[in-house]
Amino acid sequence: MKENNNFAEGIRDGIPICLGYFSVAFAFGIFSVESGLSILQTLLISMTNVTSAGQLAGVPIIVAGGTLIELAVAQLVINLRYALMSVSLSQKLGYTVKLIDRFIISFVNTDEVFAVASGKKGTVGKKYLYGLILTPYIGWSMGTLLGAGAGNILPASVVSALGIAIYGMFVAIVMPEAKKSKATALCVLVAIMLSCCFRYIPALNTVPAGFTVIICAVAASALFAWLAPVPVEYEEVETDE
């Protein structure tokens, strides 16, 4: 199987993520400073967490002087989907990715990085992945810093328009595969239906968003793994350890 291991290609694939992150991080920066944290604290949160939803949930708990348990549980619930993504991505890593690289790359295994790496044909190598996480990490940090320091620098219309960037990218990843495989398209439709149920049906919409993602994605994927299992590629046995 082909291993993608080109640093420049990783950087290039990271640019749309960086663009999307910049806007989201910018919004987070504004939010965090308005909530009462300092610019430095806000930047530190972004640089050590690199997760939008988790950070947005964490700041109010910190500002309100919540318990550490509360903070830990909130992060666990909202971010548990990353465990799923790390399991999935662990199967995509090429021979060049060593143990130490796994420790570093997993630190920036965000929704978007995972999505782009998953969309690659073949396995992903160390150089490619370092390129892929570099630009988004810079975008995330710089966006936060600028949002926290100079939140009113961009007109509201631009911030609003940038808000859709990340989702546009998601569409660009899912669509080609859904077009190619009918089973994937159906799986995606089922996942979307479930997602809408959890958003709009009164009792269900009280489920925390972090759980919703896991429940819907696992249900749809488990169903289609059973209904339409993918052909298994028999490669040579690997000596990864």
Next chain:
Amino acid sequence: MNNFAVYLLVMAGVTYLIRMLPMVLIKKKIRNRYVLSFLYYIPYAVLSVMTIPAIFYSTSDVISAIVGFLTALMLAYMKKSLLTVAAFSCIAVFAAELIIKII
């Protein structure tokens, strides 16, 4: 309020462990066909769940978001690159909001 550094440590620590443990612990290639199929579908299912309906609330106006979404769908169907799709959906939102304001 506890010490900020302690909050930061807990928050970042939990997030990192969730991401790091599976990637570090699962080093073998999985061979079970059901599990492989499940893992094949997972990325697309996760992204779809995260996109819909959230995309409709990602801008300051549902209408502009729908315009942006349709733009993304169309360009993605034409297999345009991630950057092209993301950039043009932003531009479409910006244009739509400009038009909405004028009307």
